[in-house]
Amino acid sequence: MARPKIALIGGGQIGGVLAQLCALRELGDIVLFDIVEGMPQGKTLDIAEASPVDGFDVNVTGTNDYKDIAGANIVIVTAGLPRKPGMSRDDLIGVNTKIMTSVAEGIRDNAPEAFVIVISNPLDAMVTLCRKVTGFPAARVMGQAGVLDSARFQSFIAWELGVSIRDVNAMTLGGHGDTMVPLVRYASVNGIPVMELLEQKYGSAEKANEVMTAMVERTKAAGGEVVKLLGNGSAFYSPASSAVAMAESILKDQKRVLPTCALLNGEFGVDGFYVGVPCVLGAGGIEKIIEFKLDETEQALMDNSVAAVKELVGSMNL
Ligand code: TXD
Numbered sequence: 001m002a003r004p005k006i007a008l009i010g011g012g013q014i015g016g017v018l019a020q021l022c023a024l025r026e027l028g029d030i031v032l033f034d035i036v037e038g039m040p041q042g043k044t045l046d047i048a049e050a051s052p053v054d055g056f057d058v059n060v061t062g063t064n065d066y067k068d069i070a071g072a073n074i075v076i077v078t079a080g081l082p083r084k085p086g087m088s089r090d091d092l093i094g095v096n097t098k099i100m101t102s103v104a105e106g107i108r109d110n111a112p113e114a115f116v117i118v119i120s121n122p123l124d125a126m127v128t129l130c131r132k133v134t135g136f137p138a139a140r141v142m143g144q145a146g147v148l149d150s151a152r153f154q155s156f157i158a159w160e161l162g163v164s165i166r167d168v169n170a171m172t173l174g175g176h177g178d179t180m181v182p183l184v185r186y187a188s189v190n191g192i193p194v195m196e197l198l199e200q201k202y203g204s205a206e207k208a209n210e211v212m213t214a215m216v217e218r219t220k221a222a223g224g225e226v227v228k229l230l231g232n233g234s235a236f237y238s239p240a241s242s243a244v245a246m247a248e249s250i251l252k253d254q255k256r257v258l259p260t261c262a263l264l265n266g267e268f269g270v271d272g273f274y275v276g277v278p279c280v281l282g283a284g285g286i287e288k289i290i291e292f293k294l295d296e297t298e299q300a301l302m303d304n305s306v307a308a309v310k311e312l313v314g315s316m317n318l
Pocket of ligand 1 (some may be wrong): 009013014034035036080081092096103107120122123144145148233239276
């Protein structure tokens with residue numbers, strides 16, 4: 001039985017980490033594509049030469065020719081420019097729209113059966129464009145942002161409470177931008193509400209709310225925090241890990257419930273737009289969108305985030 005084939009479009013900071021992570025986890029044979037001559041070939045040769053040390057038996061190759069992605073089961077797209085300090089994700093829409101259009105055409109023409117996970121920013125707009133240009137079914141075109149944003153939220157909670165990240169469960173909804181919605185009410189440590197644990201730790205609901213608000217704001221600004229510290233480029237380890245979790249759930253039919261930028265069809269009151277929501281990811285791609293009750297405050301925050309996505313997508317005049 002042939003190994004799955006994973007095509008990575010964009011061999012930059014995130015693309016290189018994606019290639020290494022997919023190889024280390026033996027998710028399938030990996031083809032790294034980029035327009036820069038030699039770079040994907042060099043990165044993959046370097047990763048492949050570590051295989052005797054790391055012990056993975058998959059092929060890792062680089063290419064500048066879309067024909068080499070033929071037969072890919074999964075395509076992960078990072079092609080596009082990252083932010084510089086002071087830039088918003090939305091500032092990238094002009095240049096990355098042109099790039100994503102050419103990438104989506106390449107995927108459509110060479111890997112017509114693939115599941116596509118888009119990472120490129122501005123994420124909600126880029127995944128919308130990718131689906132439009134490929135014409136693939138919505139279940140096969142999704143965006144990665146919520147796994148990363150939720151991981152950041154979970155990290156801050158674990159560090160604040162001094163507990164293992166393994167036992168923290170928290171999720172964000174909505175767009176991949178400043179309007180994202182970290183869901184405080186559903187954040188827990190093994191089912192124990194985080195707010196209850198914060199109140200125990202600080203002895204007052206007021207202080208607990210203050211600490212949680214700071215974590216929510218840090219989650220929303222976490223991308224910019226890394227961009228500012230790096231000075232050149234944006235986060236790349238955590239986005240890569242996040243996309244690999246989604247790819248693995250599809251490739252191994254794990255049915256994981258992961259925050260996914262998915263095309264909504266009435267869920268959460270949204271129709272025809274890509275927004276981050278919990279989805280069951282399995283062999284069918286997005287197999288189910290999980291809807292659940294939001295209270296008034298949460299619904300208002302979600303509506304606000306959806307409005308920002310609609311405005312951003314509207315600016316592309318698709
Ligand atoms: O979680 C998330 N969704 C976000 C996504 C988290 C962090 C970064 N996010 C975005 O991912 C970021 O704002 C960028 O839009 C993408 C890729 O970020 P990365 O840090 O990997 O950018 P690089 O290192 O500049 O790599 C981009 C590569 C680079 O090698 C270019 O040569 C290539 O994209 N590129 C292309 N590849 C294929 N086809 C075309 N046309 C093309 N143009 C550039």
